[in-house]
Amino acid sequence: MDFGWQGVSLRVPADWSLGKVDGNYKSGYARLDDSEIVRAEVEWREAPPGSARRLPIPDLVDRYLEKLNKKAAKTGTEFSVQRRSKFLKDKRWLEGSDYETFTWEADFRAYNLARACGTCGRIILVRVLEPKHDSDPALAEEVFRSLNDHGTDGRIFWCIYGMSFWTPEELTLSTHGLKSGNIQLTFEMKGHICKVQRLSMAQVLLKETSLKEWYPSFFKKELRDFDYTLREESVKDHNGLRMEGGPRSRWRQLLRPLPFVNPRPRQYADSYIWHCEESNKICVVDHLYRKKGERGHLSLALTDAYACHQKKTEADSRGHDELATGQERTAEVGEER
Template identity: 30%
Template sequence: MKKGRRALVGWQGVVAEVPEDWNLVSIGGNESSGYFRVDSPGTMSLEAKWSTEPRNVDLRRQLEAFLSQIARKCRKRKVNFEHKIKAKDDGSLSFSWRSDRKGVGLLYRCDLCKRIVIAQLSGAKADDISGCASYILPTVADHSEDGWQTWAVYGLVAEVPPGYKLEKHKLMSGYIQLVFRKANNRLTIERWALADVVLKKHSLTEWYADAVRHDLRRFKYQIEEIDFDGEPAVELTGERAGFKILKAFPDILMLRRPAMYLNACAWACEKSNRIYSVQVIHTSREQIFDDILDRVECH
């Protein structure tokens, strides 16, 4: 298989590069334990699983348990299963298996984030699994060099600052929302499809003001039309309004800085025909808004 153009897939900081026409079909879990699966248009799949384990965990035993699950499924289908495991110089384990399908993969433990990651490429007997794995598996990573966490789902690619944990998410064909929290600070990254349809009867300013009105009802803010990297955009700046600041008193009494300030930006990307939004509700110390904007890819 030719390399061609690639797309990034990432969840909870575990990322991989796959051919552009592969599709994310399954995703779940949290930072401590999770998975994702990406399917080719044909019969190949990339799976990545991770779990937090103690330093002295037996990696070979972990891999044997993973392969035993595949073997059990093969026995149910009454097909033979065989596998090989090879220890590598860096402490990781590579493996291959064969039944009515075949697969190759790797298992390693990251001492920095304390996660064990298993990544495997599987497919039909006729598929060039080894050739495809030679350029996909080396792209699997579980953390970035600067501590920011990469998220890449259905065309939304963004990096999130250290300390922010996923609180909730929505993954739909026309709308994606990722909400993160760090203490009282909240970061929301959104993506809407079909921007030309969404903005057919309204300007971006009118549409976005209506879209955020409910969520930002406790804030007093200004909306300004701007240019963002050559794209039409709107910027919101503000803070908690009037007597509603009383809602922050519990945080003040607990000696926690309340999240008083709002920064947001939404832009329509002509090339991808999508609308993107980054919204940060933060304390005076959390000045990360511009850095986050710089790390959101829209096309």
């Protein structure tokens, strides 16, 4: 299963899913859990500015372990560290980057990789945790090897609970909601807001209604400031809709009891909505923009780069079937920020 967030991505076993995520592009943290324990953690930090490309990774590890030692002492946990431990069989992929591998043992064994990316300079600390009695460095190595810490061709990869898409790197994540059954990520750049959303249990939502009837009633609040058109259109070979909207005329807005001091921004909307039967999801991509001439093709680009279901022809389709059943798990993930 893939995990991708703020340009950091990892491939992990199918039963590891996102438990916590925090921070932003500059620095952040994510945790992946299986049904019992924390299995992986990843921390990232932007490269320091200026020409200081040679980064003191060992110093960073010193500081990190110091903190960990203090924590362990407080709780009386037995704690041992091995610096520069040699659990990786193949280190060729790390060539050209400053890095250190180390392990520590407390209640479980933790395999760590601290690295400054040779390409973008981003500093990453990845940790894979394993029960002491059942510890396999090969699994940690596999996870480490899948690590990618920067965008590709100006695009950032996102993947959570099997929902995966790419965004242009000019867009910055502003808020996210990772409730089970309703995942939404909102991105912004000057004058533009994009929202990518996925609703589970489409079959239930559309039980006695059509997508075209369901959409305006479900998104009534979001649509109230728009004069819009809605038409049926095939989206990614699925039954879908295209919504195009502009600001409602001022006089009509005046009829509503809105606080005048802070009127809602007048904006335009360009959205794709589709029902992916294969994954039983409803997907929505919105692009809101302030100036009439600035629509461009952002919503189409986001829709094109959104993988709503796994193609059956893929060689590893078995793994993805497992993944599909894992998607409905309840997410105890960070609230909207």
